[in-house]
Amino acid sequence: MQLTDQVRELLQQAFPSGEVEVSSFSGSDHLSARVRSDRFGGLSLIEQHRLVYAPVQHLLDDGSIHALQIKTEAT
Amino acid sequence: MIVTDDQIREEILETIQRNRIMLFMKGTPDAPRCGFSARSVQCLDAAGAEFAAMDILPDPRIRQQLSAHSGWPTIPQLFINGELVGGCDIISELYESGELSKMVAPAA
Numbered sequence: 522m523q524l525t526d527q528v529r530e531l532l533q534q535a536f537p538s539g540e541v542e543v544s545s546f547s548g549s550d551h552l553s554a555r556v557r558s559d560r561f562g563g564l565s566l567i568e569q570h571r572l573v574y575a576p577v578q579h580l581l582d583d584g585s586i587h588a589l590q591i592k593t594e595a596t
Numbered sequence: 597m598i599v600t601d602d603q604i605r606e607e608i609l610e611t612i613q614r615n616r617i618m619l620f621m622k623g624t625p626d627a628p629r630c631g632f633s634a635r636s637v638q639c640l641d642a643a644g645a646e647f648a649a650m651d652i653l654p655d656p657r658i659r660q661q662l663s664a665h666s667g668w669p670t671i672p673q674l675f676i677n678g679e680l681v682g683g684c685d686i687i688s689e690l691y692e693s694g695e696l697s698k699m700v701a702p703a704a
Contacts, residue, residue: 566686566689566690567680567681570682588632591685
């Protein structure tokens, strides 16, 4: 499975009621994720980003993802 | 000289305590080695921040110990007043909203 698809799937599982967009840029190991979710309500930016990192942490740890650009939006 | 993991962790914690605005990055502010670190430096400069920086590249354990402390997986990482503010995306967002300038203004 492509890394982009894998990350999209993991994020969709983590945010089943949210909207998830994942794309790659400047090489396949640089990913950009855009997540809209009601889980972000009332959370600081850092808490929101932590929620996005959590399900893909293992891919960052093992170096599969070099960089993950995150944009969150509370709904 | 052999540097232990504990010494690296202590150095990281100490530098976060000692510097009100502390950026952990790849490379140096003058010669960033990664686009995300470069972008973070640009935002801090543009916000008028006087910040200290540490290059995490010389020893892979710096990043391991830093992430173990902060619970944040990627570099760069910005700390203000000992607290993790975030990485490049958050720094950029705070800069664009004008929030970063307020956060880095010298304490009265």
